[in-house]
Amino acid sequence: MTDLASHPVGSRPAPGSPGAADSGRPWWRRRWAPVLGEIVVSVGAAGVYTLLCTRISVNPINRIGQVSGLAKLQEYVAVLGLPLLAVLLFTAYRGSALRHQLTKRLVCAALAGLATGVVAGGAVIALRGTPWPLGGQEGDPGVLMAMATTIMDGKGLPGVYPPGFPMVMAIWSELFYGGRTGAGFALHDLQILFTALFGPMAYLSWRLVLRPFWALLIALPASVVFLDPIRPYSHIVMVMLVPVLVAFFRAMGRAPERRPRTALLLGPAFGAVFGALFLWYSGWFLWAAPGVLLLALFSFPWRKGGRTAKLRTGLYLAGAAAGFVVVGSPLLYELAKANGAVPDRYAFLGVYADPSYVLNFVSDRSGDLTYDTWPGTGDLAGQSGISVLLLLGAGLALGLALRQLSVRVAAAVLIGSWLLRFYYAGRMSHDRAVQLYPRTTWIIMYCLMILAVFGLMALVNRGSGWGNRVLAVRGAATEAIPRRVVRQVAAGMVCALAVFGTMAAGWSINRYMPEDPAKNTMGMDAWRAHLLQKPNGACPKYAPNGKCVVHEVKDRSQYPDDGVLWCAGIIAAEWPTVCGRKAPFDDLSTKPAPAPTPTPSPTPAPSGSAQDAPKPGESGESAKPSPSATKSGTR
Numbered sequence: 001m002t003d004l005a006s007h008p009v010g011s012r013p014a015p016g017s018p019g020a021a022d023s024g025r026p027w028w029r030r031r032w033a034p035v036l037g038e039i040v041v042s043v044g045a046a047g048v049y050t051l052l053c054t055r056i057s058v059n060p061i062n063r064i065g066q067v068s069g070l071a072k073l074q075e076y077v078a079v080l081g082l083p084l085l086a087v088l089l090f091t092a093y094r095g096s097a098l099r100h101q102l103t104k105r106l107v108c109a110a111l112a113g114l115a116t117g118v119v120a121g122g123a124v125i126a127l128r129g130t131p132w133p134l135g136g137q138e139g140d141p142g143v144l145m146a147m148a149t150t151i152m153d154g155k156g157l158p159g160v161y162p163p164g165f166p167m168v169m170a171i172w173s174e175l176f177y178g179g180r181t182g183a184g185f186a187l188h189d190l191q192i193l194f195t196a197l198f199g200p201m202a203y204l205s206w207r208l209v210l211r212p213f214w215a216l217l218i219a220l221p222a223s224v225v226f227l228d229p230i231r232p233y234s235h236i237v238m239v240m241l242v243p244v245l246v247a248f249f250r251a252m253g254r255a256p257e258r259r260p261r262t263a264l265l266l267g268p269a270f271g272a273v274f275g276a277l278f279l280w281y282s283g284w285f286l287w288a289a290p291g292v293l294l295l296a297l298f299s300f301p302w303r304k305g306g307r308t309a310k311l312r313t314g315l316y317l318a319g320a321a322a323g324f325v326v327v328g329s330p331l332l333y334e335l336a337k338a339n340g341a342v343p344d345r346y347a348f349l350g351v352y353a354d355p356s357y358v359l360n361f362v363s364d365r366s367g368d369l370t371y372d373t374w375p376g377t378g379d380l381a382g383q384s385g386i387s388v389l390l391l392l393g394a395g396l397a398l399g400l401a402l403r404q405l406s407v408r409v410a411a412a413v414l415i416g417s418w419l420l421r422f423y424y425a426g427r428m429s430h431d432r433a434v435q436l437y438p439r440t441t442w443i444i445m446y447c448l449m450i451l452a453v454f455g456l457m458a459l460v461n462r463g464s465g466w467g468n469r470v471l472a473v474r475g476a477a478t479e480a481i482p483r484r485v486v487r488q489v490a491a492g493m494v495c496a497l498a499v500f501g502t503m504a505a506g507w508s509i510n511r512y513m514p515e516d517p518a519k520n521t522m523g524m525d526a527w528r529a530h531l532l533q534k535p536n537g538a539c540p541k542y543a544p545n546g547k548c549v550v551h552e553v554k555d556r557s558q559y560p561d562d563g564v565l566w567c568a569g570i571i572a573a574e575w576p577t578v579c580g581r582k583a584p585f586d587d588l589s590t591k592p593a594p595a596p597t598p599t600p601s602p603t604p605a606p607s608g609s610a611q612d613a614p615k616p617g618e619s620g621e622s623a624k625p626s627p628s629a630t631k632s633g634t635r
Helices: 032-055 063-093 097-126 139-152 164-176 180-206 212-226 232-257 260-280 283-299 306-338 385-400 405-431 437-473 483-510 524-529 572-578 627-634
Strands: none
Touching (some): 180 232, 232 283, 232 306, 260 283, 283 405, 283 437
16 A cells, blocks of 8 residues: 555666666656656645635625635635546556556645645635735734844844744845835735645655655645644744654665765755754754754664764764754854743643643633633543544554654654653743743644554555465465555545545634634634735725724834743633732732622512512412522622
8 A cells, every 4th residue: 555656765766667767768757757746736736726715705804704715715625626536546447557656646746735725725815805914913923023124124133033934024025015114914925825835845845755645644634733824934844854854864874875975965965954944943953852862873873884884974964963053053143142041931721731731732812711621531531532543553653663764753753842841841830931842732743643654554564564475375376455456545545635634724724714802712813914004004905893003013122031921811810820920910800899789679569469470381489589590690
């Protein structure tokens, strides 16, 4: 079932096989042509679908308009996706294996683009009629806009925050929106652009180490689960980091066989890639670092290959370190200068919950949820069914495929993130700092998903291998599972994965549809985008109640550290029991309830009058208020 390409990724084709020699072949039959085709198809599918969604005309503020828009998203993706799946199934049942393999590569690439294209198309609908980004000028979007404005004003980089995305915002604003007043409009465009590109970037990263079906099986769920249209740049680094690390360690294992010059060139190339990802978003490097460094120590050829192997591997690692330092130096310098002087003291629902719960994430836009009701209690010691399945898959990967480099890398990243999560959570009470440890939830869950897929892959490979050996012992000339059946089953699984992707993408973007901020849901960010005045002074077309406010252009300013936690989402009366200190504000929970206004007692009616008589069908006893009703009425 894993034979989904003409040869395993990273291996050399045998002489005489397709791709063994490109000379004399037409360009479309050369080895690089299918690779280029996957890139073009995946990016093109995401872009075309997103542009198509600009034709959806609904009112994004009311729920009926949102539902119609969500339905149009599914209609468009079905129109584009069903023909692709039909061609895939046709080639699985008819035609040559090579033609089917090429079709599968292109279809999987297209599905990865369409999945996040649906989310980007939903963002287009949510922002219809306004040029402002999700979040408006509040929260993280407001901070990003201030960072980009600071860069355009020539005041330097945004401190210890990764400068990659704010710099792209500044450049985009200079090119298309006239400079410092256009940072918000640039963020609007880039939110949609990088949301659409999330799936292709994730899929193509995993294609470095996996065949199309397995790459899609990891990339598509990860894309729709972890994609945040407000900050799409952050999680793409997490999703790309693991497969790039796998490719890095694979090249490290081959370094002793390479010439020193090749090792010196390849190492800095990987280092530059890591440096670019570090500048784009650096947090995932912190969580992954302990496990990755430990894996590098164990992977170094201490006992084999002799002095030459150690020298060439050392050259490779030294070049990688140099490339990383050179490219990542702007942020490395800021981090060294700060020396840990920028603590994170923002607490929210994910901080109040049990830190051992790592299979779902909740933001500070949590609606009616509290730490008493979230996370929900599962059926098995608080664990849900998906938790058990992921852990079972991870166990299979560790038991059957630990020799695979991808399994070791994912396990190393998971272990490092796991340890740092509890280290920072354990010091939170003493240090009065959160240090973003709830974000390890994402990378831990991602690694469990990776391990589960590799566990399934190992189970399939071992099962088919055992079956083939049994048949060989019995003298049978056939395989346990014929290759045509493998192709047909794999094509069916791709179809099922495509349906999951469209439904999951709809779930993902539905959370961001505009909703009144009073409900404190993720939809408040799109709602805020409709509250800002457009450059011509008019309100956005669908501004709630036809009212809007003027956008304020701000520079980035660092607030002074007061050394205490800020507990978001907690009423003032509960701050002492949650945060351990008195709330720095007052709200209705701390104000005494007003005394009830006395009302004159009614004049007693004569006995036996109609006022005392029960209504037809009602006994006199039932007409009296029950104690529970009285209590609930005064609550």
